[in-house]
Amino acid sequence: MGADSDAGASPAVPWRKVLYERQPFPDNYVDRRFLEELRRNIRVRRYSYWAVVRETGLVSQQLSCVALFLTLWSYMEQGNVGPLTLLWTGLGCSVLGYTLYEALGGGIDRERTRCADLQSAAVFMAFTFGFSPVLKTLTESVSTDTVYAMSAGMLIAHLASFPYTQPSLPGSLSLNAALFASVCLASRLPGTLHTFAMLSCALLVFALWPCLLQRLRHTAEWTFPWAAGMVCVCGVVGVGTLWPAGALLLFLALVILTLVCPLLLVRLQRHKDNIHGPWDEAEISDDLSRFLS
Amino acid sequence: MVLKIFFPRCCNMADSGLLVGRWIPGHDSAVVLAVIHYPFIPGHVKKYLSELRSQIQVDLTVLGSWSLSKDGQKEMDGFLKDLSTIFPHSRWLQLSREPGKKGFACEVVRKNGHAPPSGEEDKIIFVHYDQRKVMLSQLHPIHENGADVESSELRAVFHTVSQSEPLFLLDKYDDGPLKLTHWQSDGREASIIVELIKQVSVPVCILLTSLVCWWKWLWSFRVLNIWPVPFISSKLSTCVQAGYRTDHFQTVFSTRKATTHMDFMKKANMFVSFFVDIALGLLLISWLYRENRISQLANTLVPAADHVAKELQELLEWLMGAPAGLKMNRALDEVLGRFFLYHIHLWISYIRLMSPFIEMILWYVGLSACLGLTFALSVLSDIVALLTFHIYCFYVYGARLYCLKIYGLSSLWRLFRGKKWNVLRQRVDSCSYDLDQLFLGTLLFTILLFLLPTTALYYLVFTLLRLVVVMFQGLIHLSVDFINSFPLFAMGLRICRPYRLSEGVKFCVLHEEPGAPLHLLMEINPLQCSSVLQCYRTETSGCSSRDSWLALCKKLFVGELIYPWRQKTTKTD
Numbered sequence: 001m002g003a004d005s006d007a008g009a010s011p012a013v014p015w016r017k018v019l020y021e022r023q024p025f026p027d028n029y030v031d032r033r034f035l036e037e038l039r040r041n042i043r044v045r046r047y048s049y050w051a052v053v054r055e056t057g058l059v060s061q062q063l064s065c066v067a068l069f070l071t072l073w074s075y076m077e078q079g080n081v082g083p084l085t086l087l088w089t090g091l092g093c094s095v096l097g098y099t100l101y102e103a104l105g106g107g108i109d110r111e112r113t114r115c116a117d118l119q120s121a122a123v124f125m126a127f128t129f130g131f132s133p134v135l136k137t138l139t140e141s142v143s144t145d146t147v148y149a150m151s152a153g154m155l156i157a158h159l160a161s162f163p164y165t166q167p168s169l170p171g172s173l174s175l176n177a178a179l180f181a182s183v184c185l186a187s188r189l190p191g192t193l194h195t196f197a198m199l200s201c202a203l204l205v206f207a208l209w210p211c212l213l214q215r216l217r218h219t220a221e222w223t224f225p226w227a228a229g230m231v232c233v234c235g236v237v238g239v240g241t242l243w244p245a246g247a248l249l250l251f252l253a254l255v256i257l258t259l260v261c262p263l264l265l266v267r268l269q270r271h272k273d274n275i276h277g278p279w280d281e282a283e284i285s286d287d288l289s290r291f292l293s
Numbered sequence: 294m295v296l297k298i299f300f301p302r303c304c305n306m307a308d309s310g311l312l313v314g315r316w317i318p319g320h321d322s323a324v325v326l327a328v329i330h331y332p333f334i335p336g337h338v339k340k341y342l343s344e345l346r347s348q349i350q351v352d353l354t355v356l357g358s359w360s361l362s363k364d365g366q367k368e369m370d371g372f373l374k375d376l377s378t379i380f381p382h383s384r385w386l387q388l389s390r391e392p393g394k395k396g397f398a399c400e401v402v403r404k405n406g407h408a409p410p411s412g413e414e415d416k417i418i419f420v421h422y423d424q425r426k427v428m429l430s431q432l433h434p435i436h437e438n439g440a441d442v443e444s445s446e447l448r449a450v451f452h453t454v455s456q457s458e459p460l461f462l463l464d465k466y467d468d469g470p471l472k473l474t475h476w477q478s479d480g481r482e483a484s485i486i487v488e489l490i491k492q493v494s495v496p497v498c499i500l501l502t503s504l505v506c507w508w509k510w511l512w513s514f515r516v517l518n519i520w521p522v523p524f525i526s527s528k529l530s531t532c533v534q535a536g537y538r539t540d541h542f543q544t545v546f547s548t549r550k551a552t553t554h555m556d557f558m559k560k561a562n563m564f565v566s567f568f569v570d571i572a573l574g575l576l577l578i579s580w581l582y583r584e585n586r587i588s589q590l591a592n593t594l595v596p597a598a599d600h601v602a603k604e605l606q607e608l609l610e611w612l613m614g615a616p617a618g619l620k621m622n623r624a625l626d627e628v629l630g631r632f633f634l635y636h637i638h639l640w641i642s643y644i645r646l647m648s649p650f651i652e653m654i655l656w657y658v659g660l661s662a663c664l665g666l667t668f669a670l671s672v673l674s675d676i677v678a679l680l681t682f683h684i685y686c687f688y689v690y691g692a693r694l695y696c697l698k699i700y701g702l703s704s705l706w707r708l709f710r711g712k713k714w715n716v717l718r719q720r721v722d723s724c725s726y727d728l729d730q731l732f733l734g735t736l737l738f739t740i741l742l743f744l745l746p747t748t749a750l751y752y753l754v755f756t757l758l759r760l761v762v763v764m765f766q767g768l769i770h771l772s773v774d775f776i777n778s779f780p781l782f783a784m785g786l787r788i789c790r791p792y793r794l795s796e797g798v799k800f801c802v803l804h805e806e807p808g809a810p811l812h813l814l815m816e817i818n819p820l821q822c823s824s825v826l827q828c829y830r831t832e833t834s835g836c837s838s839r840d841s842w843l844a845l846c847k848k849l850f851v852g853e854l855i856y857p858w859r860q861k862t863t864k865t866d
Contacts, residue, residue, distance in 0.1 A: 138739070141620040173709070173710055176708075183736065
């Protein structure tokens with residue numbers, strides 16, 4: 001195997017793969033056993049296509065959520081939807097969602113009481129309502145293009161930093177970016193009540209909906225694809241009513257995300273070639289929690 | 294071995310006699326202080342020297358003999374040799390000078406009574422010094438305690454000469470048993486006036502000290518020490534200056550005699566600067582109270598203050614529009630602008646209210662110049678501070694608002710990224726917030742971020758205005774500080790009597806001849822002017838505790854208040 005595998009050394013001494021001992025072999029000598037311990041692809045998982053598609057549904061529905069929010073905003077800006085309609089719908093949705101959440105979470109012991117939930121809701125409402133006149137005039141002197149650019153950047157940041165593996169409580173950065181974007185957009189709306197309605201809507205879409213979706217995934221797994229699919233359809237249809245070309249683009253994006261990307265992943269998995277061996281750094285495989293407790 | 298003999302220049306042509314002086318311990322050198330002339334009785338000489346020794350704490354001895362050969366005095370040589378047996382010694386110097394020659398002849402006689410063999414003869418260097426200058430001179434850097442005085446040879450020589458002042462009181466014109474040659478002070482008559490002044494100064498000092506004590510006692514009343522008074526008086530430069538002057542007064546007129554050189558110089562510096570200060574102040578008064586200048590000043594001051602207020606009003610109106618095309622928040626802009634406009638309105642009405650009395654106030658305030666120019670300047674600084682109080686208020690409001698925004702934004706930015714400041718570990722940690730915390734934080738963050746430019750612009754403009762005022766006041770304070778701390782007396786000494794403050798000596802060759810001792814002339818190097826300033830400037834608080842430029846810029850950026858709230862507060866985040 002090595003260049004000097006048959007250098008004139010006595011075969012009585014077995015070669016050892018160590019450098020700290022003086023051995024009767026040249027420095028670059030290697031034995032037949034040199035690559036015995038090489039392992040390939042020991043931790044590669046074989047994905048099934050439909051399982052990956054199922055998981056990708058989360059990404060697609062988040063994208064659709066953003067599209068839905070933008071649709072709602074542009075309806076509000078054009079005056080097609082009144083703020084009161086949106087508020088009542090939002091209230092209905094949230095009550096419905098909350099009951100569903102509670103019904104599904106029967107098995108899990110609750111950390112928060114209903115009173116705390118009510119208090120949080122009151123805080124949201126009060127502060128948003130109180131601040132909405134300020135928010136309304138906040139970006140008055142900033143040009144519209146700047147506001148749009150900032151919102152777009154923030155929404156992209158929201159999508160990029162969303163914790164898709166653990167979406168139970170949306171991550172700080174993603175939620176904050178989404179809220180920042182919605183404040184920017186809401187300040188462009190014609191009235192104070194519009195701003196308030198838009199912010200409540202943002203809260204529903206970006207903060208509360210991921211919680212409900214996660215609960216759905218955990219307790220009633222079969223509902224998740226339906227819920228995600230429904231959101232996707234809503235998003236595409238919503239954009240379609242305003243801008244058909246955009247709807248087509250969104251649809252294409254969703255298809256690529258949900259169907260093509262998993263296919264690529266499964267296909268490319270075949271070409272994976274990881275090598276492992278004793279040269280890897282040590283890994284602690286034991287569960288350390290029993291030592292720590 | 295080289296034997297150095299420090300010889301006073303005034304004794305060059307002295308009549309023959311005995312050399313009185315001192316062997317410098319630890320060094321192979323001798324200082325000649327005076328020559329005692331014939332005829333004398335050895336007993337008298339010994340008694341005189343022992344009296345002097347106990348008086349001046351310097352080990353004076355008879356070093357040897359001095360002979361200036363004139364006609365008919367040849368036979369004295371034998372007698373001089375005999376003298377060495379009368380006075381106890383380890384070495385006996387025999388100096389002699391021929392009138393025509395430049396150099397001296399010198400012979401060292403050992404204790405055993407004969408000159409050493411010519412092969413082992415010591416080399417001798419004569420260092421000629423000016424006795425008066427060396428006596429009055431103070432060698433720098435100064436060592437006050439006695440141990441260090443003898444540390445170097447030169448220091449020992451200077452110390453010996455200056456300590457031997459009582460020796461120079463007796464001279465060859467006195468009717469006494471001894472006749473001496475050394476430096477002669479001329480003008481004993483003037484010293485009578487000096488003595489009279491000294492006598493008079495004691496009661497004057499006592500009187501002034503008691504006045505100062507009474508003044509201090511007046512200030513120590515409990516009524517004057519309840520809360521706002523000390524605070525305000527520490528901010529008014531007139532009060533600070535009065536405090537300095539009281540301290541100076543107390544130091545200068547204390548009845549305790551200044552013992553060390555530094556004490557003396559300090560007192561003299563304070564006295565002279567005090568004197569000059571008052572003279573300048575009187576000059577100012579004589580200029581100010583002539584030709585109705587006070588009323589002219591009052592007539593220009595009120596319109597000037599009015600004008601400043603008008604300009605500020607215009608500036609605010611400009612800021613309330615779209616200054617320099619900046620994107621300001623209209624609502625906040627208007628609120629801030631109205632707030633400040635109302636302040637200016639208040640200010641203008643205050644000035645209008647004051648205007649009839651301003652001339653009278655100026656007339657009385659101008660009288661303070663008779664306490665010194667520094668007082669007048671301090672009063673001017675205070676008047677400027679009072680007349681620009683609105684600018685100060687604006688600055689404080691702007692800075693507070695800006696500071697609040699900056700701190701809020703920095704902590705909310707951490708919340709925005711899902712981090713928080715860990716006080717215990719002094720670092721930024723990640724943290725999982727509740728939904729309502731995140732929501733509120735982002736809402737506030739957005740609001741603060743969009744309102745920041747407006748606040749920052751107001752802050753910037755008012756800070757610049759404030760900096761202009763502070764710079765003007767700083768200029769006045771610097772000049773007051775300069776008058777307070779400049780060592781006028783030491784500087785005068787340095788210019789008029791350079792030898793009084795010396796930094797060292799330099800030697801130049803007077804006479805060199807093979808086979809004869811070398812003659813050097815010792816001259817005193819005057820102290821450099823920068824060293825004079827460094828050594829003798831009076832300490833004032835203005836000289837210390839100054840922020841660096843970088844720290845100042847940082848403070849300005851974060852919106853911390855600069856002058857006059859300088860004292861540090863411990864910050865908890």
